[in-house]
Amino acid sequence: MRESRREVQRHYRYRAQIMLEVTDVHTYYGNIHALKGVSLLVGQGEIVTLIGSNGAGKTTTLRTIQGLLRPRQGTILYEGKPVDSLSTEAIVRLGISQSPEGRLIFPRMTVRENLEMGAFSRRDSLGIKSDTERVLNLFPRLRERINQKGGTLSGGEQQMLAIGRAMMARPRLLLLDEPSMGLAPMLVTQIFSIIRDINTQGTTILLVEQNARMALTVAHRGYVLQTGQIVLAGTATALQSNEMVRKAYLGEI
Amino acid sequence: MKRWQKIFLFLALAYSVLLLGPIAGLDIPRITRDVVSHPETLVQQLLIGLINGAIIAIIALGYTLVYGIIELINFAHGDLYMLGAFTSLTALGAFGVDGSATFQASILPIFLTLILATTICAGLNVLTERFAYRPLRNAPRLAPLISAIGVSFIFQNIGLFWGGLRAFLPVMGNNAAAPKDFPDLLPHINILKSLGIQSNINFTTKELIVLVAALALMVGLQLFVQYTRPGKAMRAVAQNRDAARIMGINVDQIIALTFLIGGGLAGTAGLLIGLYNNTIVFTMGFTAGLRAFTAAVLGGIGNIIGAMLGGVLIGLISALSDQYLSSRWTNAWIFAVLVVILVFRPGGLLGENVQEKV
Numbered sequence: 241m242r243e244s245r246r247e248v249q250r251h252y253r254y255r256a257q258i259m260l261e262v263t264d265v266h267t268y269y270g271n272i273h274a275l276k277g278v279s280l281l282v283g284q285g286e287i288v289t290l291i292g293s294n295g296a297g298k299t300t301t302l303r304t305i306q307g308l309l310r311p312r313q314g315t316i317l318y319e320g321k322p323v324d325s326l327s328t329e330a331i332v333r334l335g336i337s338q339s340p341e342g343r344l345i346f347p348r349m350t351v352r353e354n355l356e357m358g359a360f361s362r363r364d365s366l367g368i369k370s371d372t373e374r375v376l377n378l379f380p381r382l383r384e385r386i387n388q389k390g391g392t393l394s395g396g397e398q399q400m401l402a403i404g405r406a407m408m409a410r411p412r413l414l415l416l417d418e419p420s421m422g423l424a425p426m427l428v429t430q431i432f433s434i435i436r437d438i439n440t441q442g443t444t445i446l447l448v449e450q451n452a453r454m455a456l457t458v459a460h461r462g463y464v465l466q467t468g469q470i471v472l473a474g475t476a477t478a479l480q481s482n483e484m485v486r487k488a489y490l491g492e493i
Numbered sequence: 494m495k496r497w498q499k500i501f502l503f504l505a506l507a508y509s510v511l512l513l514g515p516i517a518g519l520d521i522p523r524i525t526r527d528v529v530s531h532p533e534t535l536v537q538q539l540l541i542g543l544i545n546g547a548i549i550a551i552i553a554l555g556y557t558l559v560y561g562i563i564e565l566i567n568f569a570h571g572d573l574y575m576l577g578a579f580t581s582l583t584a585l586g587a588f589g590v591d592g593s594a595t596f597q598a599s600i601l602p603i604f605l606t607l608i609l610a611t612t613i614c615a616g617l618n619v620l621t622e623r624f625a626y627r628p629l630r631n632a633p634r635l636a637p638l639i640s641a642i643g644v645s646f647i648f649q650n651i652g653l654f655w656g657g658l659r660a661f662l663p664v665m666g667n668n669a670a671a672p673k674d675f676p677d678l679l680p681h682i683n684i685l686k687s688l689g690i691q692s693n694i695n696f697t698t699k700e701l702i703v704l705v706a707a708l709a710l711m712v713g714l715q716l717f718v719q720y721t722r723p724g725k726a727m728r729a730v731a732q733n734r735d736a737a738r739i740m741g742i743n744v745d746q747i748i749a750l751t752f753l754i755g756g757g758l759a760g761t762a763g764l765l766i767g768l769y770n771n772t773i774v775f776t777m778g779f780t781a782g783l784r785a786f787t788a789a790v791l792g793g794i795g796n797i798i799g800a801m802l803g804g805v806l807i808g809l810i811s812a813l814s815d816q817y818l819s820s821r822w823t824n825a826w827i828f829a830v831l832v833v834i835l836v837f838r839p840g841g842l843l844g845e846n847v848q849e850k851v
Contacts, residue, residue, distance in 0.1 A: 308738060332741030344736035346729055357729050360722075361741030409741065 257284040259413055259444050260305070265314030265324075267297075267304045274300045276468040277314070282413065282446050287439050289447040289455040289476070291489055292465035298448040299341045301465070302415045305446075306338055307331040318413070332361045338415035341448075343402040347391025351382055354390050354401055358408030367410065375404035378434055396427040403434070413444045420451045432458050452489035456480050464489070502836050510829065517826065518819035527817060533693045538812045544700055544769060546808015547707035551762040552785035553792070553800040554714060555618075555755035561731040561795035562751045563630070568641040569621060571782015572648035573614050573756060577763020578773040579655050580610045582675055592676040599678045603768075610760040618756025619749050627745070645782075652775030672774040675767035679703070703769045710761060711801050714754070718797060727751055731795065783824075784811070787831050793841030802842060806830075 260282040267275040275297050282288045290298050303309045305316055307328040316324040323331055337358070346354050355375060359368045376383040379400040385393060390401060399419055406414055416435065420428040428451065436458050439445050449455035456462055456476045464472035464485060472482065479485050486492040510519070528535050552574050559567045585591075588602035625644050629637040657669030666673055679699035685692050718724040729737040730747045738744050766781075767773050788807045792799025807827055814823040834842065 306739065308735070327743070328738045329741045329743050332739070337741075338739055340736065340739055344733050344739070346732040346736060348732055349725075349728065353725065357725065357737075357740045357742075360726065360729075405740075 258282070259284045259286075259319060260446070261315075261317040262301070262305065263315045263317075265301075265304060265311045265316065267300055267309050267311050269300075269309075274468055275304065275311070278465070278468070278470055279314075280463050280470060280473070282444060285439070285442070285444055286461060287435070287445045287447060287459045289449055289452075289459035289462040290465055291449055291452040291455055291462060291479075291485075293450070293488075295467075296465040297468040298465055299417055300468075302338060302340075302417050302446070302448055305331075306336060306415065329361065332409055335410070335412035336415065337406045337409035337411040339399075339402040339406040339417060339419060341417040341421075343398045345390040345393070345398045345401055345405075347389065349390055351386050351388055351390060351393070351401060354405050355382075355408050358405035359410075361409055368408070371408055371410055375407055378407075378437065379404050395422050396424065396431075399423060399427075399431060400434075403431070403438075407438065407443070411443060413446065414438065416445060416447045418448060418450060420449065420454060428454060452485065456485075499836070506829075506833055506836070513825070513829070517822035518814075518817070524817045534816065537694050538816045539809060540694070540696060540700065542809035542812030543805060544704050544707070544808070545812065546805035547704060547711075548762050548766050548769070548804075549781065549785050549788050549808050550801045550804025551707055551710055551758050551765075552781055553788040553804045554711070554797065555759050556782075556786050557789040557792070557794055557797060557800040558727075558751050558755045560789065561797075562727065562748055563626070563637075564634070565626060565637050565641065566786065567626075567755075568638070568782070569644035569648055570618075570755065570759060571780075571785060572645050572652065572778035573618055573621075574759040574763045574766075574781055574785075575652050575773070575775060575778030576617065576648055576655075577610045577614045577760035578675070578767045578777065579652055579763070579775075580613050580760065581606050581764040581767050582673060582773060583655075584609045585676060585678075590676060590678065592674070594676065594678060596678060596680040599676075603678060603764075607761065607764055610764045611757045612760070614760030614763070615753045615757035618752040618759070622749060622752040627748075645779075649775060649778065652778070656775050670775065672772045675771045675773050677768075677771045679768055699769070703765050706761075706765060710758060714758070715797060717754075723747070723750055784827065787827060791831055791834055791841055793844030796841065796843045799841055799843035 258281055262278060262280045265275055265278045266273070278297065278301055280288070280290070290301060292298050300309065304311050307323065307326055307330070311324050314324070315322055318331075318334060318336060323334065326334075346357060349357065355372055359371065362368055376386070381397055382400055382404055385397060390398065393401060403416065403419060406416075419431050419435065423431065432454050435445060435447065447455055447459060456479055459476045461475050462473070462479045463470050464479070472479065472484065474482070480490070513519070552571065555570045555573075556567060559565055559570070584606040585602055588605060590599045590602045621644055625640045626637045629640055653669055656665055656671070656673065659665040659667065679702050680697070682698045684696050684698060684701060685694055718727060726737065726742045726747050727750065729740060729742060730744055734744055737747070766777075784807050785804065788803035789800045790803070791806060792801070792803030810827055810830055811823045814820070814826045818826060838844065
């Protein structure tokens with residue numbers, strides 16, 4: 241199910257600029273057809289969530305946008321420019337960064353070094369310094385652990401570090417892959433409220449989640465991905481009341 | 494490993510050392526007598542072991558850097574070091590330096606040779622990575638390994654061919670496969686004597702220069718990897734290649750840089766061993782490579798400080814074994830120590846085992 245560009249713009253007339261436009265993207269793992277024509281839009285300043293069950297292709301979508309996988313067909317426009325043939329480095333420099341699935345912290349680097357690596361694409365040491373402060377204010381736990389090795393952190397702390405590290409690239413579009421995975425419920429709430437803070441401070445977010453309930457409470461809009469295809473799209477409130485979503489992803493009825 | 498398994502293995506090892514001991518020269522009363530009657534020999538051997546070990550450590554760094562970053566055992570690395578020594582000998586010959594030259598006259602040629610050997614080996618290593626390993630990066634692990642063994646043979650045969658070029662390079666002697674004389678250029682001023690210490694220990698400026706050069710390389714590498722931007726990127730790629738890409742690191746470039754550094758170190762080590770041992774041969778890369786690889790595993794492969802430690806340890810073991818046990822059994826002793834250490838610390842002496850949380 242596709243929605244037209246105009247529909248999204250009608251929803252978001254007050255910030256009508258489209259930041260990311262993924263059109264009919266097909267991605268393969270060898271012979272496995274993982275994404276079968278995914279199309280989605282992310283508007284400037286939005287939190288858009290991509291929900292779906294295991295193996296639906298959520299992570300694949302993020303990895304394709306980031307340039308870690310090449311789409312075999314389809315286009316990805318970021319701020320109006322095609323990015324689907326750019327290298328990951330170039331895409332990071334353009335302002336897309338992500339907190340990947342499984343966090344992928346550098347285990348033998350300290351928290352500070354992990355954050356430094358997040359800013360690898362940048363050269364402005366003053367800006368990096370102030371962004372480090374910003375991240376540490378957002379995640380006070382990381383300040384306490386600043387000289388500890390990444391591999392010794394708890395799961396929740398690693399998740400904070402992964403998000404903070406992605407923010408160090410000063411992205412305009414932040415991709416978050418399952419930030420709630422494996423976290424205690426209290427931490428999940430905390431992480432999601434931080435995600436909302438990051439968004440209010442001006443970063444657009446594309447959020448991939450299995451925890452559809454939480455994702456739909458923070459997101460403005462959402463897409464439902466099933467076996468490599470978008471099957472539903474709409475505002476978060478619309479999705480929350482959609483029968484199919486309630487049945488399959490919110491565990492109701 | 495369970496406790497009883499460890500005890501069993503330890504007993505088995507102790508038993509085989511007891512059996513192997515008498516054959517391989519482990520005659521404790523004789524060794525004790527030797528050490529007590531000539532303590533200076535022990536110090537002298539430790540010194541030789543330290544210097545040889547430092548050179549092994551520099552080669553071991555090449556193994557450990559590459560393994561750390563792409564989990565490939567670069568079998569060609571030892572032979573690259575041999576080519577470094579051959580390049581050095583040829584370059585010195587081309588600069589008109591031979592055994593009769595004074596140190597003052599040969600400082601500049603040695604310096605130029607150092608640059609040449611380092612650059613050539615670094616470039617060769619980068620090319621090898623580009624054409625022999627990179628195309629196999631996503632192939633099964635065994636494919637690049639076999640490729641590396643192939644490159645090792647190619648390098649050895651280049652060395653053999655090179656040794657046969659006597660018509661163009663008079664320094665090469667009469668026989669392609671024979672050891673070549675490397676000019677003894679470093680000054681032999683006995684440091685202990687000039688400090689006024691009476692001793693039979695031969696510690697000259699030559700030993701000092703080689704030792705200082707090797708240590709400087711190790712310290713320099715460690716600082717580079719810890720504190721510079723490309724050094725940090727190298728560590729990031731080694732720890733998690735995917736995450737490194739997401740950070741905006743050009744992974745291919747960093748892997749090439751790793752090969753560049755490893756190759757440069759091998760080239761420098763080739764020059765140092767030539768200046769220190771004054772003889773080179775086309776098979777030297779195989780033996781040295783084996784020891785250096787063992788050193789890297791001993792210290793914990795992928796760990797830079799570990800490779801240095803392992804190198805020095807192996808240098809010391811082989812010097813002591815040459816002197817007190819039996820030089821024919823030196824390799825057996827080295828590997829016996831390796832086995833014992835790996836039984837108790839499977840990751841090597843400094844092998845880190847940080848659990849990654851899921």
